[in-house]
Amino acid sequence: MIKKAFFHISGFGLILGGWFICVINVGLDRGATPFRFFSVPNLIGLTLILVGAYFPEIAIRFFGKSEEK
Secondary structure: OHHHHHHHHHHHHHHHHHHHHHHHHHHHHOOOOOOOOOOHHHHHHHHHHHHHHHHHHHHHHHHOHHHOO
8 A cells, every 4th residue: 555655656746847847948948949849858847747647557567566465
């Protein structure tokens, strides 16, 4: 139970971190640089969001088997 909660909290943290990177990047670059839809920080943020979305299920599948008794 504790492992599952930890995995879900970690995934949520990755999602929030990716969102924060995307929002900060857009806020800091607005008007200062030419518009680019796919910049490196935005792709990193998107990757973190996707990893955070799928991390809990994958981690539970690989590391949570010891709890099923």
